[in-house]
């Protein structure tokens with residue numbers, strides 16, 4: 001126990017916002033999770049501690065569309081450490097209108113298993 005570390009997270013599973021405490025050993029293995037009210041919080045804290053993931057939402061440039069950019073998102077949460085690189089890579093993507101909601105813009109982005117998909121239609125201008 002003396003070498004164990006305590007890390008704190010705020011559960012985002014519901015509006016209650018339980019304050020979670022993860023006790024990990026010197027190999028960063030989770031020993032115990034405390035502070036949750038339901039099992040969802042326990043699972044969230046373990047995931048956040050071992051492999052934090054985030055959905056990415058941003059926009060991508062469109063040529064010939066009614067508007068200059070179309071909103072996109074990842075089809076699933078991706079490793080938090082890759083979010084910035086994904087956003088940077090999407091800056092160099094330019095689509096041609098029309099774009100349909102659900103169109104896959106980038107498949108298996110950075111090998112994460114998640115696709116980048118359009119979240120709205122972007123009709124051609126005029």
Ligand code: SF4
Pocket residue numbers: 011012013014015016017018036037038039040041042
């Ligand atoms: S642990 Fe359960 S009750 Fe608490 S914030 Fe998370 S989801 Fe809500």
